[in-house]
Amino acid sequence: MRLRRLSLHHFRNVGFAALDLAGRQQCFVGANGQGKTNLLEAIGYLTALRSFRATDNKVLIAHGQTGAAIACVVDHERLGDTHVTIKLRADGKEVWCDQTRITRLADYLGRFPTVVFSSQDILLIRGAPTLRRRWLDLTLAAMDADYLRALTGYMRALAERNALLKSGRVVDAELAAFEQALAPAAVELIARRQAGVEELNRSMQAAYAGLCDAVEPAGMTYQPSFAEPSVEAFLARLESGRARDAQFRSTLVGPHRDDVGFTVKGTAAKDFASEGQQRSLVLALRLAQSAWFQARSGVVPVLLADDVLGELDPQRRRRFWAAIPETAQVIATGTHLPDAELGTWQVFDVKAGDVTAAVAG
Structure with a gap:
């Protein structure tokens, strides 16, 4: 599965963003507290309509707003080009998949696997x-x-x-x-x-x-x-x-x-x-989760890496990247550009919730 477009409206500190994603490696770069993890959180919400950081959807809606929205275009192994729209309200949510409203969570689960690698x-x-x-x-x-x-x-x-x-x-x-x-x-x-x-x-x-x-x-x-x-x-x-x-x-x-x-x-x-x-153990755990998701769904998960590799020594860091399937899309965050040895990245600068495309690194 590849995420090709991400649009956000009033999601946490992101007032509006419309991002076209090209290739298999993207990186959101910026100082701490600017909203990089919020972008990964929105992408991760696709999997089970739950945040990997919060249990209450209310905190996902920007302060002073009555709702938020996540819209994605996904290149999917089984479903082809697929559009997903999620509308969040304080009292619930609506989910639409290719113009069809999803009324049962059981009908949705397993379609769009993502796995988050977090420093937490x-x-x-x-x-x-x-x-x-x-x-x-x-x-x-x-x-x-x-x-x-x-x-x-x-x-x-x-x-x-x-x-x-x-x-x-x-x-x-x-x-x-x-x-x-x-x-x-x-x-x-x-x-x-x-x-x-x-x-x-x-x-x-x-x-x-x-x-x-x-x-x-x-x-x-x-x-x-x-x-x-x-x-x-x-x-x-x-x-x-x-x-x-x-x-x-x-x-x-x-x-x-x-x-x-x-x-x-x-x-x-x-x-x-x-x-x-x-730290190696939790990386291995997330790699196992990705393999299990793929085995159960037949879909290669999108991997979301939230500034996770800074604490690893160079050898284990290289082995982690080598363990990631070549077919998997990786969307990362960091305070600086990824190492050049990790290949070409599509880079987005993030500052106070504003997201702008930068020159690919």
Whole structure:
């Protein structure tokens, strides 16, 4: 897939932009805080109609405006020349694909894969489990409508059970009613996460070996808070934990408390891996995500590199670029022009939300 045109209107600090993209490598160049990442965020929104930075669409709309818009023209392997328009409002969004309005997210998922490589990805190793769960949910839901259905059903039932717990009027019969919806969704979610992590892990191990000379094996494991793969076992666990859940006014077991663990040389990457190993690990993770998206969709993802390579030594940086498929479009950001050895780039200058074409580097 290649992005050929990007138009933005009132998206974050970009009042208006209409960019024609030529070739397979583009770079947005400018000082920090000028809006470079906002452009990648808009492109990344194509994949699952979610921001990789924010959970609330309201923050994507420029201050003082009632809405924002993203319009793209995509050269697509399966769909040909395709036009996508996304209109954002504080209370929702509209999506149009070639003059047809998309009314079900399940009909849209998997069409337009993008993968973001961000300097903040290091938090997937060092940060809280919430960040890793969000990454896993966004990754799997982007290509699997059944995963999104199970996740949505689980989170809805969880919210209802937690609301009852918070009310202080806990009645076993009412909790049991919510648990009947919660348990099947939880078991399906656990199974789909397990399968997804196993597939991603195989690709990540190969990518990490390429970045690090195969001398320090890496791994990724799914760590569910409840590992029994049956509805009956999960229902029994919920029932036995009602008194404790009532005390804490929250459901203390289930997929909403799962985690993903990363290792290097068999030890926890969060605690024992070096800075360079951790950064290589998250690059390998994103390369694995790209490979998984392509395998699931049959479409080569657009790769969005948000100033990610400055912390790597020159050898690992070269190996990262060598690992990127030659057919993939790469759209990068930086405070200066990319290295000449990386080929020809179409360059755009970004200043205070204004985007102008520069001489190709």
